[in-house]
Amino acid sequence: xxxxxxxxxxxxxxxxxxxxxxxxxxxxxxxxxxxxxxxxxxxxxxxxxxxxxxxxxxxxxxxxxxxxxxxxxxxxxxxxxxxxxxxxxxxxxxxxxxxxxxxxxxxxxxxxxxxxxxxxxxxxxxxxxxxxxxxxxxxxxxx
Amino acid sequence: xxxxxxxxxxxxxxxxxxxxxxxxxxxxxxxxxxxxxxxxxxxxxxxxxxxxxxxxxxxxxxxxxxxxxxxxxxxxxxxxxxxxxxxxxxxxxxxxxxxxxxxxxxxxxxxxxxxxxxxxxxxxxxxxxxxxxxxxxxxxxxxxxxxxxxxxxxxxxxxxxxxxxxxxxxxxxxxxxxxxxxxxxxxxxxxxxxxxxxxxxxxxxxxxxxxxxxxxxxxxxxxxxxxxxxxxxxxxxxxxxxxxxxxxxxxxxxxxxxxxxxxxxxxxxxxxxxxxxxxxxxxxxxxxxxxxxxxxxxxxxxxxxxxxxxxxxxxxxxxxxxxxxxxxxxxxxxxxxxxxxxxxxxxxxxxxxxxxxxxxxxxxxxxxxxxxxxxxxxxxxxxxxxxxxxxxxxxxxxxxxxxxxxxxxxxxxxxxxxxxxxxxxxxxxxxxxxxxxxxxxxxxxxxxxxxxxxxxxxxxxxxxxxxxxxxxxxxxxxxxxxxxxxxxxxxxxxxxxxxxxxxxxxxxxxxxxxxxxxxxxxxxxxxxxxxxxxxxxxxxxxxxxxxxxxxxxxxxxxxxxxxxxxxxxxxxxxxxxxxxxxxxxxxxxxxxxxxxxxxxxxxxxxxxxxxxxxxxxxxxxxxxxxxxxxxxxxxxxxxxxxxxxxxxxxxxxxxxxxxxxxxxxxxxxxxxxxxxxxxxxxxxxxxxxxxxxxxxxxxxxxxxxxxxxxxxxxxxxxxxxxxxxxxxxxxxxxxxxxxxxxxxxxxxxxxxxxxxxxxx
Numbered sequence: 001x002x003x004x005x006x007x008x009x010x011x012x013x014x015x016x017x018x019x020x021x022x023x024x025x026x027x028x029x030x031x032x033x034x035x036x037x038x039x040x041x042x043x044x045x046x047x048x049x050x051x052x053x054x055x056x057x058x059x060x061x062x063x064x065x066x067x068x069x070x071x072x073x074x075x076x077x078x079x080x081x082x083x084x085x086x087x088x089x090x091x092x093x094x095x096x097x098x099x100x101x102x103x104x105x106x107x108x109x110x111x112x113x114x115x116x117x118x119x120x121x122x123x124x125x126x127x128x129x130x131x132x133x134x135x136x137x138x139x140x141x142x143x
Numbered sequence: 144x145x146x147x148x149x150x151x152x153x154x155x156x157x158x159x160x161x162x163x164x165x166x167x168x169x170x171x172x173x174x175x176x177x178x179x180x181x182x183x184x185x186x187x188x189x190x191x192x193x194x195x196x197x198x199x200x201x202x203x204x205x206x207x208x209x210x211x212x213x214x215x216x217x218x219x220x221x222x223x224x225x226x227x228x229x230x231x232x233x234x235x236x237x238x239x240x241x242x243x244x245x246x247x248x249x250x251x252x253x254x255x256x257x258x259x260x261x262x263x264x265x266x267x268x269x270x271x272x273x274x275x276x277x278x279x280x281x282x283x284x285x286x287x288x289x290x291x292x293x294x295x296x297x298x299x300x301x302x303x304x305x306x307x308x309x310x311x312x313x314x315x316x317x318x319x320x321x322x323x324x325x326x327x328x329x330x331x332x333x334x335x336x337x338x339x340x341x342x343x344x345x346x347x348x349x350x351x352x353x354x355x356x357x358x359x360x361x362x363x364x365x366x367x368x369x370x371x372x373x374x375x376x377x378x379x380x381x382x383x384x385x386x387x388x389x390x391x392x393x394x395x396x397x398x399x400x401x402x403x404x405x406x407x408x409x410x411x412x413x414x415x416x417x418x419x420x421x422x423x424x425x426x427x428x429x430x431x432x433x434x435x436x437x438x439x440x441x442x443x444x445x446x447x448x449x450x451x452x453x454x455x456x457x458x459x460x461x462x463x464x465x466x467x468x469x470x471x472x473x474x475x476x477x478x479x480x481x482x483x484x485x486x487x488x489x490x491x492x493x494x495x496x497x498x499x500x501x502x503x504x505x506x507x508x509x510x511x512x513x514x515x516x517x518x519x520x521x522x523x524x525x526x527x528x529x530x531x532x533x534x535x536x537x538x539x540x541x542x543x544x545x546x547x548x549x550x551x552x553x554x555x556x557x558x559x560x561x562x563x564x565x566x567x568x569x570x571x572x573x574x575x576x577x578x579x580x581x582x583x584x585x586x587x588x589x590x591x592x593x594x595x596x597x598x599x600x601x602x603x604x605x606x607x608x609x610x611x612x613x614x615x616x617x618x619x620x621x622x623x624x625x626x627x628x629x630x631x632x633x634x635x636x637x638x639x640x641x642x643x644x645x646x647x648x649x650x651x652x653x654x655x656x657x658x659x660x661x662x663x664x665x666x667x668x669x670x671x672x673x674x675x676x677x678x679x680x681x682x683x684x685x686x687x688x689x690x691x692x693x694x695x696x697x698x699x700x701x702x703x704x705x706x707x708x709x710x711x712x713x714x715x716x717x718x719x720x721x722x723x724x725x726x727x728x729x730x731x732x733x734x735x736x737x738x739x740x741x742x743x744x745x746x747x748x749x750x751x752x753x754x755x756x757x758x759x760x761x762x763x764x765x766x767x768x769x770x771x772x773x774x775x776x777x778x779x780x781x782x783x784x785x786x787x788x789x790x791x792x793x794x795x796x797x798x799x800x801x802x803x804x805x806x807x808x809x810x811x812x813x814x815x816x817x818x819x820x821x822x823x824x825x826x827x828x829x830x831x832x833x834x835x836x837x838x839x840x841x842x843x844x845x846x847x848x849x850x851x852x853x854x855x856x857x858x859x860x861x862x863x864x865x866x867x868x869x870x871x872x873x874x875x876x877x878x879x880x881x882x883x884x885x886x887x888x889x890x891x892x893x894x895x896x897x898x899x900x901x902x903x
Binding site for chain 2: 015017018021024066095096098116117118119120121123124
């Protein structure tokens with residue numbers, strides 16, 4: 001578990017309610033990692049490329065698509081087109097289940113696409129399952 | 144008949160005579176030669192025999208004196224080797240035979256052998272010679288043996304004549320053969336030589352004379368010949384020519400008159416009909432004897448008769464339109480020529496009238512006039528402006544009413560002007576690509592041509608025209624004129640432009656609507672996640688909070704305790720329950736809107752569908768509902784369609800599902816699927832005997848989330864909206880007819896260019 005403790009989760013979500021619900025459920029799944037919450041795409045890009053605010057890689061990114069300033073696709077593209085950041089796993093977590101958008105995200109290199117169900121029980125299950133997934137995922141480390 | 148003619152023809156006779164003469168000459172010649180030859184051969188044989196005998200006599204002198212019979216035998220035997228000698232014998236002076244039998248007779252010759260074989264073996268030489276002489280014609284020669292007059296013996300040679308006969312026979316054969324060849328060659332040469340000069344001209348003259356005798360006065364012999372035959376031919380031709388010039392038989396003239404197609408009437412100067420021809424009788428309906436001797440005025444109308452008198456006075460009248468009256472009083476238009484015949488002393492002998500019936504011509508003229516008027520009426524009644532233009536010089540030869548009105552010109556102001564100067568106000572011919580000239584196209588291809596033009600109606604006003612030209616061809620297929628049709632399409636152009644704008648605008652709105660529906664449904668969802676999430680979180684919190692509260696409950700009074708109990712166990716969960724169920728409902732509505740907005744974007748894959756199979760499969764999947772409602776579902780013969788399979792399944796599925804859902808439980812359900820093929824459409828009908836829909840609601844059923852009637856059956860109010868959207872997207876339409884308590888009929892029509900057949 002030691003190595004997992006070092007992984008920082010970057011949650012890019014403009015809706016503070018959603019952000020809180022995601023965090024609550026992750027914690028409920030015993031995820032104790034640091035969770036950095038950012039409320040627009042530009043902030044996420046700035047965080048990754050300019051000022052990491054004292055956080056060290058490796059990272060895991062939970063990304064919403066409907067974001068102000070820079071939207072989720074732009075953020076995803078920027079991450080996946082950069083040699084240094086393209087290794088970071090990106091999980092798109094959004095409200096729409098439109099097959100076109102799902103396909104578009106995978107095309108841009110997203111590692112996982114999860115829909116936020118309106119029914120809270122299913123939402124809760126999904127996030128907790130994601131937490132379980134974090135406990136087995138191997139995130140690349142960079143010196 | 145023919146053979147007899149042949150036997151009597153001059154050529155045959157000539158040939159026969161030549162043959163007979165030549166044959167006789169052959170026989171005579173052959174006989175003379177044969178006789179002459181016989182004598183010659185005989186003479187030469189005897190000469191040969193004599194010299195032979197003399198030779199033997201000379202050689203046998205010494206042996207005879209010595210009586211050396213062996214030597215004599217060998218001499219004789221040597222002589223007998225010749226095949227013309229039958230025997231050679233030597234006698235002494237006393238007439239005793241000196242030579243032996245075997246030496247004397249020529250045993251080598253087969254002819255002699257035959258004779259010997261008939262004699263006895265021991266026959267003497269004289270007997271043998273007698274026997275040979277009897278059988279063969281023999282020339283016998285005897286030559287004395289001796290010195291000067293002292294004869295000591297005789298040599299006798301028997302010469303066979305058969306060789307002479309053979310030679311004569313072969314000579315005669317040769318002469319005959321030679322004669323035949325000479326005869327044939329000579330005969331042919333004679334025949335050919337005489338044919339050109341004598342035989343053909345005479346034969347030709349014979350035939351010509353025959354024709355002449357039959358009355359063919361134009362007979363003329365064309366053969367060129369010299370001498371007597373030439374003179375004969377020339378004389379014959381001259382005679383024939385003279386005969387032709389001078390002789391015109393009455394019958395000949397009658398035939399000419401009879402066979403004339405034109406009518407001929409000859410009248411005497413006092414106006415009595417003398418001669419009429421067959422054509423005149425037929426035209427006027429009289430028999431010949433009914434007309435001859437009658438006054439000519441009976442065949443003219445009353446006023447015409449007076450006019451005719453003037454013609455007679457005038458003497459000559461050419462091709463004048465006139466009228467004849469028939470026996471049954473019909474008037475016939477004729478083209479009449481008449482002429483007065485004068486005798487050598489200038490007195491009128493008669494009037495000849497030749498007339499042609501021109502009824503047909505008159506009728507054709509009338510028809511043509513009507514046809515021209517008809518064409519003009521058609522042209523003038525057209526709303527397009529039409530002109531007829533020469534292809535050679537672009538000049539207008541005719542124009543219809545609309546064209547004239549449009550340019551406010553009179554016909555005479557347009558005829559002869561060029562098309563481009565009238566319609567384009569330009570001196571030169573229209574040029575592509577700005578103003579393609581359809582006339583040039585038609586001239587080039589020989590076919591109809593259609594182009595669009597901008598025409599100047601006046602100096603400052605432009606109009607759009609659709610201009611077509613259709614070829615008018617002459618007898619050999621050359622395009623000499625065109626029918627030039629202009630249709631003002633300015634209004635249509637404007638309408639097309641406007642339609643295009645509307646269509647683009649509509650497309651834009653449609654696209655915005657789709658995006659709008661998508662964004663709205665997406666953005667509406669995000670707050671719902673929060674509402675649901677936090678109300679559930681709130682529920683959890685209360686659950687966690689309840690045991691904590693238990694500690695403080697002892698300190699409060701029963702009333703407050705009761706109240707807290709009620710709040711925690713009933714009011715709060717109830718409120719949270721409502722929030723939760725509303726959110727779920729809201730989410731489902733949003734999902735529906737999303738689904739509809741996506742429907743407009745889905746790609747449709749049209750394929751050939753066996754509609755009956757599609758419906759059957761759907762009915763099998765609905766078997767549970769069908770049984771539950773005890774419904775009877777029938778699907779009639781349905782045409783095959785070309786459609787997206789999923790779309791077809793959803794349309795039929797929703798309509799069938801609805802029909803089943805809203806059946807009246809009090810009576811057995813009955814659902815019918817039928818179809819008909821209309822012009823360009825396949826029309827499908829789903830009829831049920833369910834609860835029905837109020838008349839004012841038959842439109843509303845297709846609206847989104849709108850549910851009409853009793854709300855006792857679960858549903859979203861989406862199905863029919865969905866169906867309607869699909870049908871519209873397929874270019875079709877859907878409508879509903881219904882009567883409450885009786886049943887509903889849902890009908891949809893989708894475009895189908897032709898009935899589609901599926902190969903089995």
